[in-house]
Amino acid sequence: MSALIIINGEEEFLKERAAFDEASSSLIDSVYQYIADSELNKYRDESQMLLLSGGSRAFILWGVEDIPELPAGESDLLIAVAQKKVLTDARAKRIHNFQKFKTFDDNNQVVKWILDEGNALNIDLNDVARALFVSHGRSLRKISSEIKKLAVLSPSGGIVTPEIAKSVICFSAELTPRDIVDSICDGQVTRALAFYDKLQDRTDETGWIIAYLQRHVLQQIRVQALLARKISDNQIASILGIHPFMYRKTVAPRANLWSNESLVCSLDVLCSLDVAHKQGDDCAKFGLEAEIIRLAEETKNGKRHGSSN
Amino acid sequence: MIFGNICSQQETRQALEADVSIIALVGPAHIGKCEFLKQELDNSISEADLLEVDHTVTSSREVSEFLLSSPLFSSYRAVLVSDADRLTEPAQDAYLKLFEEPPKNVKICLILNDDGFLLPTLQSRIQKIVRWFPLSDEDMNKYIQTNSFPDDEMIKRLSGGRPGFYELLVAQPLFKDLYTLIMQIIQDGFDPTIPTPIMLKNTSSGVSIEKDLIARICLQVTLDSVHQGILYFKALPFLKFSSIITKYPATNVEIYWQRACLNAL
Numbered sequence: 283m284s285a286l287i288i289i290n291g292e293e294e295f296l297k298e299r300a301a302f303d304e305a306s307s308s309l310i311d312s313v314y315q316y317i318a319d320s321e322l323n324k325y326r327d328e329s330q331m332l333l334l335s336g337g338s339r340a341f342i343l344w345g346v347e348d349i350p351e352l353p354a355g356e357s358d359l360l361i362a363v364a365q366k367k368v369l370t371d372a373r374a375k376r377i378h379n380f381q382k383f384k385t386f387d388d389n390n391q392v393v394k395w396i397l398d399e400g401n402a403l404n405i406d407l408n409d410v411a412r413a414l415f416v417s418h419g420r421s422l423r424k425i426s427s428e429i430k431k432l433a434v435l436s437p438s439g440g441i442v443t444p445e446i447a448k449s450v451i452c453f454s455a456e457l458t459p460r461d462i463v464d465s466i467c468d469g470q471v472t473r474a475l476a477f478y479d480k481l482q483d484r485t486d487e488t489g490w491i492i493a494y495l496q497r498h499v500l501q502q503i504r505v506q507a508l509l510a511r512k513i514s515d516n517q518i519a520s521i522l523g524i525h526p527f528m529y530r531k532t533v534a535p536r537a538n539l540w541s542n543e544s545l546v547c548s549l550d551v552l553c554s555l556d557v558a559h560k561q562g563d564d565c566a567k568f569g570l571e572a573e574i575i576r577l578a579e580e581t582k583n584g585k586r587h588g589s590s591n
Numbered sequence: 592m593i594f595g596n597i598c599s600q601q602e603t604r605q606a607l608e609a610d611v612s613i614i615a616l617v618g619p620a621h622i623g624k625c626e627f628l629k630q631e632l633d634n635s636i637s638e639a640d641l642l643e644v645d646h647t648v649t650s651s652r653e654v655s656e657f658l659l660s661s662p663l664f665s666s667y668r669a670v671l672v673s674d675a676d677r678l679t680e681p682a683q684d685a686y687l688k689l690f691e692e693p694p695k696n697v698k699i700c701l702i703l704n705d706d707g708f709l710l711p712t713l714q715s716r717i718q719k720i721v722r723w724f725p726l727s728d729e730d731m732n733k734y735i736q737t738n739s740f741p742d743d744e745m746i747k748r749l750s751g752g753r754p755g756f757y758e759l760l761v762a763q764p765l766f767k768d769l770y771t772l773i774m775q776i777i778q779d780g781f782d783p784t785i786p787t788p789i790m791l792k793n794t795s796s797g798v799s800i801e802k803d804l805i806a807r808i809c810l811q812v813t814l815d816s817v818h819q820g821i822l823y824f825k826a827l828p829f830l831k832f833s834s835i836i837t838k839y840p841a842t843n844v845e846i847y848w849q850r851a852c853l854n855a856l
Contacts, residue, residue: 496846503853507783521784546853553835553850560839 284358286349288369291380295422300378301342301361310359311337318345318365329353329360383420385468386582390415396425403433406441413447416473419464457481459494466574467536469582474574488559488567495573496552503545505537539581548577592737593623593630594754595730599723600627606719607631612693613716615675615701618723620803621755625673625702632700636665644670646677651685658694667696674798675701676708683710690716725752745770749811756804765790766804773812777825781852787845798840805844806833828854 287304289297305313316325322343329341329351338357343350345365352360352373362369370377383391393411400407407414407429418424435449436442457480465474481487501522508518519529540548551573559566593600599618606614616624632641642657644650654670662668672678678686686699690713693699706714726734728747734754735742740761749770750756760766769788786792794801810833813826832851836844 493843493846496843500846500849503849504783511784521786549846549850549853553847556842557835557839560841 284353284355284360285375286352286371286373287359287361288349288364288371288374288377289361289380290364290368290377292382293380293422295426296380297363297378299426300380301344301363304361304376305340305342305359309338310340313340313342315342315344318343318347318350322350326351329358383422385415385420385470386585392420392422392425395422396429399426399429400433400442403429404438405429405433405436406439407432408441410442410444410447413444416476419461419473420468457484459487459491462491462574463494463498466578467539467581469578469585471575471578471582474578475571478571478574482567488570489556492552492556492559492566492570495570495577496549496556499545499548499552501533502536502540503542503549505533506542506545509537539584540577544577544580548573593627594734594737595726595752596622596723599721602719602721603627604631606721607635607698609719611718612697613690613699613701613718615703615706615717615720616723617703617706617720619725619751619753620704621753621800622723622725623754624723625671628671628700628702632669632671636667636669637663639663640665640668642668642670644672646672646674646679646682648679648682648685651678651682651689654699655685655689658689658697662696667698669698669700671700671702673702674704676703676705677798678709680710683713687713687716726754727752731757749808751807751811753807755800756807759800759804763790766801766808769805770808770812773809773826773829774816776852776855777812777816777821777829781855783849783853787848791844791848794836794844796841802836802840802844806837809833825855828852 289300289304291297314325314328316322318325325341325343329339330353332354333339338359339353339355340359340361341353342361342363344363346362346369347365347367349360349362349369349371352358368379383395385392392415396407396411396414400411410432414425414428418428432442432447436446457477459481461477462474462481465471465477478491481491504522505518508521515530515534516526518534519526522529522533524533551569555566555569555573558569596618599616603614603616616628618624629643640662642654644654650672654672657670658668660668687710689699701717703709706717706720709717731747731750731752731754732742734740735747735757738758740757743761745767746757746760749767750760765788769790772788790801791805794805809829813823813830816826817823828851832847835842835847
């Protein structure tokens with residue numbers, strides 16, 4: 283009978299990697315991929331056909347909501363990668379679960395993962411793990427790519443020093459205020475301020491950062507008002523003028539990180555800082571830092587208590 | 592043809608004919624000051640002896656170089672500085688030397704909304720200030736009839752005696768809806784899910800007549816809300832909004848509009 287492997291969780295990169303690892307480690311002759319939404323019927327047709335040559339196949343099905351029929355071949359393998367719903371099935375040979383990594387200051391699972399990746403490649407990343415996280419945030423794909431570069435250049439079993447890392451990795455190559463906003467939404471005060479300082483080091487980017495934050499806060503105010511009306515995600519995305527995929531991936535997870543009062547107050551503060559900055563008042567920078575800290579702390583406290591405002 | 596301000600027009604003509612080097616026309620925007628001055632200068636001097644500049648410091652250097660030479664075809668050379676109340680301090684300093692010792696056969700004409708923004712040292716060197724005022728109802732009616740515009744009481748009220756605003760309101764009636772929208776927000780509250788009105792989204796960065804008109808509409812809303820007994824502080828955020836978009840033209844109108852609406856709750 284064919285085998286089933288289920289991959290659940292919210293860390294997309296890890297799910298993808300696990301799917302391909304499972305397919306390649308099973309001595310499979312050929313790998314086929316399908317998107318559950320649009321290619322389920324194609325999967326059904328092709329998986330039920332038996333190969334005349336008798337070889338084994340792996341079928342990777344992305345975005346699965348329910349486990350479909352298993353492939354007909356005895357040595358075939360179905361790798362079901364879940365969308366949002368957590369899948370279980372008694373027939374499953376293995377179930378992987380990649381929960382979203384927490385990134386609190388005192389419990390940073392991304393940094394721990396970086397260290398584990400280093401160990402798997404036989405390099406010591408203790409000295410550069412934090413810097414990698416600050417530079418690339420939650421983007422495990424980018425971090426993994428950088429770690430592979432470091433593994434090539436570092437001696438086996440050796441320690442990767444910051445100098446080696448700086449020579450191969452583009453730290454914050456294209457830094458934008460978006461990195462500050464992402465850090466705020468993650469509740470990462472230190473990272474947000476680190477990005478803020480790096481941006482300001484290049485040139486006075488106060489106006490740009492304020493404008494970015496203003497747009498973000500305004501968008502969140504509108505999202506909260508729309509969610510209160512209990513309308514669908516697609517409609518909300520349409521009203522906001524963004525693609526539904528982008529809304530679900532980047533905007534919706536950040537809804538309710540702050541209270542409505544906090545957001546309105548924040549918009550007021552940012553507008554006042556904008557005017558002060560245009561008047562040439564240097565205090566605008568201090569006010570902006572304070573506001574970044576306030577927003578990030580509020581997110582962090584909200585996540586710790588598991589509450590939504 | 593310029594309507595209204597007959598005395599101001601006469602005074603300006605006299606100043607141009609007299610031996611006066613530095614003239615300032617002061618009054619609200621979009622009432623015809625700049626158009627009148629251009630007409631008079633076009634009739635008096637050749638195009639080659641007229642220079643029109645804006646409020647930047649590079650323009651002040653351009654003016655100094657222009658005035659170094661004698662008039663080519665006319666009895667004097669003229670410089671027209673529009674939006675002179677937006678002159679930055681460095682630009683005003685650059686003009687100061689010129690104003691202290693103006694060359695012979697030169698007229699420097701400043702167009703301002705408010706002479707209070709000029710440095711006192713510059714103000715004191717202006718030899719003739721001619722004040723202009725918004726048009727009376729009678730003059731506005733003559734303007735409307737002569738230009739065959741539709742006679743609309745609401746537009747007349749919103750334009751506040753400024754022909755430039757009347758013309759824009761006739762051409763883009765959406766601005767009239769802005770007044771109704773603001774009154775509705777003040778009375779009934781604001782819905783953050785409703786998109787920003789299109790005429791606000793389409794305002795370009797920088798100084799523009801559209802921004803001046805939006806500011807005028809916000810002022811009219813504030814006045815009317817007081818007359819109608821609506822709580823004054825509900826209209827204040829819009830007054831603040833209008834002040835910011837005109838004083839700092841580079842600000843994002845949409846963001847400040849949303850802020851005003853949220854503060855009016």
